[in-house]
Amino acid sequence: MNRLVFTGALLGLAGVAIGAFGAHALEGTMGFQGRAWWETAVTYHLPHALAVVVAGLAAAQLPRPGMARAAGWFLALGVVLFSGSLYLMALTDQGWLGAVTPLGGSAWLAGWALLAGATVRP
Known part of the structure; x- marks a missing residue:
């Protein structure tokens, strides 16, 4: 099992569900600032979930697969810390x-720096 692809897919699933929850269930329950935080969190959550999947898939193809895998885990951590806190x-x-x-x-x-580094031949 590719744990990064699995993790990225779960983060993507969560991002869509959380985004829909915010748009529908929370409508009218929070002020402008709360909505802005929620929208920012979703805006960054979803593309980074996809980036985790890409890092997991790319690891086998890149010159430095360990760096690609580390990149994926840093990207996943970023979703949890950045979007989660918002x-x-x-x-x-x-x-x-x-x-x-x-x-x-x-x-x-x-994560992005590591992913870039993973593409460079040793």
Whole structure:
């Protein structure tokens, strides 16, 4: 089993479900800022879930498969930290959770850098 592809697929499934939940079930229940946090979280969640799948599939084809796999896990971690913190902020209005958000962004930057590095021949 390709754990990264599986993880990315689950993150994608969750992203679609969470996005729909926010658009329908939460409509009218949160203020402008909460909606903005939710939309930002979904906007970044879904493409990074796909990037996790791509990293998992690409690992076998790239010169440095270990770097590609590490990239996928950093990208997945970024979804959890970045989007997860924004979802929680939107639901709880606990602004201190915003301190976690940049950690997710940093994980994404590391993931993308590792994925780029995985394409370079040793």
